[in-house]
Amino acid sequence: MTDETGSPQSITVVFRKRTRMDAYKDAFEAEGLTVQNASSRLFACSVVKAVLAVCDWLTAPTDRAQTRALLTDSPFDFTGAHDCFERAGYDLDIICAADDLDAETRDILCGLRDLRGQLGRFHRVPASVYLEDIIEQLALRADPGDQFTDLPAAQRVAALDALTSTVADWEADTQYPPAALGDLLAPFRAAPSEGPDIPSVTTDADVVFSTVHRLKGDQDDVIVLATPGFKLWDTGPFSQRFMTQGGVAALAPPTNVETAPDIELPPFDGGLYTPSGDSRDKQGAASRDIGLRWATEHWLDGADGGGPHLLGPDQLQSVAANERAEAWRLLYVALSRARDHLVIPLPKTLPGTAQPRDRWLDTLFETLEFSPGRTPTYAIDEPSSAGDLTIGVNDVDGSETREMYDTTLSVTGAVPPRRDQLESWVPRFLDPSTAYPLTDDVDATVSAHLFDEAIHTDTEAVADDLPITFETLGPEAVGTCLHEALLTLIEMDVPATEIDAWSKPVQSALQHAMQQITPQSIEMLPDTERGGLVSFFHVSVVSDFLKSDLWAQIQAxxxxxxxxxxxxxxxxxxxxxxxxxxxxxxxxxxxxxxxxxxxxxxxxxxxxxxxxxxxxxxxxxxxxxxxxxxxxxxxxxxxxxxxxxxxxxxxxxxxxxxxxxxxxxxxxxxxxxxx
The missing domain is CATH 3.90.320.10 (Lambda Exonuclease; Chain A)
Known part of the structure; x- marks a missing residue:
């Protein structure tokens, strides 16, 4: 797709789940398109696994078995050097002195040897610091030996940056030496889906793949909704053994307890409790109802005189209802992220019985008033727009292979609401902290807003009599530091009787904030600047804060x-x-x-x-x-x-x-x- 100037538009294909991303990627690449997956799991990528394998080795780096595991059974590929490793008995010093290693392999092995020599320091610094040391020592961002090619270079760098920043956020004030870090990250290494994604970076790919969750807060020129035909209840609470949500914590009954087979409790398909789920629903799919004693997704259509609702005990039913509500919220997110074009795949006829409350597909089909004869364009009444909503139809035979052509804009498109009545730009997302300057002078601030940069208000220079020298930290960093220190003090929840402007909690709060704000650590600040910052905080900030009505309200x-x-x-x-x-x-x-x-x-x-x-x-x-x-x-x-x-x-x-x-x-x- 191209815009009105003929320039290619950016395209994102969004998925509710990752299950079919690989199949779609293969299909797109078969058509000559390049694909970037913006929803890759951080702890599943090989370069992150390699960093953490080094951390595992650093728990006992002089142990030959540990060294053997790192060199032969880790994401590093040292296949060509295995004979050298065997001759050296997996002694790293002997290996580094060998003359039959290629330059790239030698650099990594010598880097490991140097890291081993820093082990004492790694027990004294935050984990994020020594993770950065590992990355730099082994040149993993540049990867000169092409050890990690599963990600494009920019994504590899983003993954390593995300690893260090994620660990820094998680460790807070607690320092984790390599062994403790392994324990902290073990659940996410075992199940990467429970951990964060790799941040998306700009690439030259034709198409970007993303989950709807990952897309929250983002937009693109063209959004393509993939796989709208799934059933909302495919992985519903009925399939879970243990679930927690809000104030509900529930454990399913045991599956090895026999129940009387002749007890029927209509309308429950599963009767009292049938954990095998071998009954069938009206569409012939596996049952989503395993009985009265556990969560179900069985609809009761007004048989009790009320409206349609999910059947079951209130607490369990609320979990199912909340999960379904979240699925519909995700559809809203997917449909509202397109700047210019929204592409929705629809079949000519719906498969099976219509299920508008159980599938996105049916609801879209119904809302768009779609039918096989709707081609090439048609309009539907859309009350929220200036007039009818025009929908373009690209009629494709799903069983036919089509030749690709370079064409101008197709008829597929939608008329944005009130385009002819809007100013040239309206914010899609707004931050209250920048709302005033943005709405006061759009032309001067829109660029900073779109690039997520700070929008400053012109103010007078800092007071001449401040005790702070601003040699290392500028006024913005100082303000942020002292603001963070106040919030930290409030979070510490210290009783009013145990606190004054110079008490230990106040000092701890400021030290924590300074460690967060300064480039590396508090030791970087010159004594005069650090002393002035401390004095101003205690005398001019905390003293007034502790005498304020706000502090009294916090206590009460x-x-x-x-x-x-x-x-x-x-x-x-x-x-x-x-x-x-x-x-x-x-x-x-x-x-x-x-x-x-x-x-x-x-x-x-x-x-x-x-x-x-x-x-x-x-x-x-x-x-x-x-x-x-x-x-x-x-x-x-x-x-x-x-x-x-x-x-x-x-x-x-x-x-x-x-x-x-x-x-x-x-x-x-x-x-x-x-x-």
Missing amino acids: AEAVYVDHDLSGLVTAEEVEVEVHGEADILMDLGGGEWQLADLKIALNESLDATQPRYELQIAAYEHILQQELEPAATIHASVETFGCVRRSVYGQFPPTVLARRVRTLVGSDESISGT
């Missing part, structure tokens, strides 16, 4: 949530914008009363330039939180500033202000002045 609250995710929708002129933010502090004050607070660190005495931005941010949080809570809930919102200035500002903007500002981007004539 029934529950306190730090870095609480707040995500929702803002609708303006029929355009939906996803809002994703993170509130610094959310407190449940009891009795349906809640307090939202956003913390700011002031490095000068003027707040005029930033105040409207912060007030819109907290108003956006209040708007989203109101959607999550009961209608009767009362929400108080404030911006709390500490440092050169101590100030509390309470909800000057109404919660609806964000929608009003978004409407200006949509093209409404409504003014935002005064909001």
